[in-house]
Amino acid sequence: MTKTTEITLTVNDETIHATVPVRQNLVDFLRHGLHLTGSHVGCEHGVCGACTLMVNGQTVRGCLMLAVQANGATVQTIEGYADSGRSAALQEAFAKRNALQCGFCTPGMLASALGYIDAGGAADRVAIREHISGNYCRCTGYQSIVDAIIDVIEETNA
Numbered sequence: 001m002t003k004t005t006e007i008t009l010t011v012n013d014e015t016i017h018a019t020v021p022v023r024q025n026l027v028d029f030l031r032h033g034l035h036l037t038g039s040h041v042g043c044e045h046g047v048c049g050a051c052t053l054m055v056n057g058q059t060v061r062g063c064l065m066l067a068v069q070a071n072g073a074t075v076q077t078i079e080g081y082a083d084s085g086r087s088a089a090l091q092e093a094f095a096k097r098n099a100l101q102c103g104f105c106t107p108g109m110l111a112s113a114l115g116y117i118d119a120g121g122a123a124d125r126v127a128i129r130e131h132i133s134g135n136y137c138r139c140t141g142y143q144s145i146v147d148a149i150i151d152v153i154e155e156t157n158a
Helices: 026-033 078-084 088-096 106-118 125-134 143-157
Strands: 004-011 014-021 052-055 058-061 074-076
Touching (some): 014 026, 052 106, 088 106, 125 143
Antiparallel strands (some): 052 058
């Protein structure tokens, strides 16, 4: 028998009350329990970054955090960034720079990039590459992703 517990959290500005298995990770809860499928499950070891999202304003790996650990937390997914318009400039820059190809890494990459930008990150290629180094992309070679992030930072600071 699977042990469950009650949690309450805010996901994309909506209060959620749910019963979850105590060993269910956050990204699986979001994908299967709430049908928010924008965050992807890649390696399930916290290495690839496909499941990156924001919890209480900090980027986290959704595959490494249990849903019960998010009790009382504020979670924002790629769907929440899009609905709020928070990621619009970054999504536009990604499209302009062809920084998304297959799209699998894109939600996690956007979350990491937003975390960097929100923290006041500079338009510094080395710093950006270091910040997004935990997000794997097999298609782009990262140059276009870095360019897109720089475009947003420079546009914001102009």
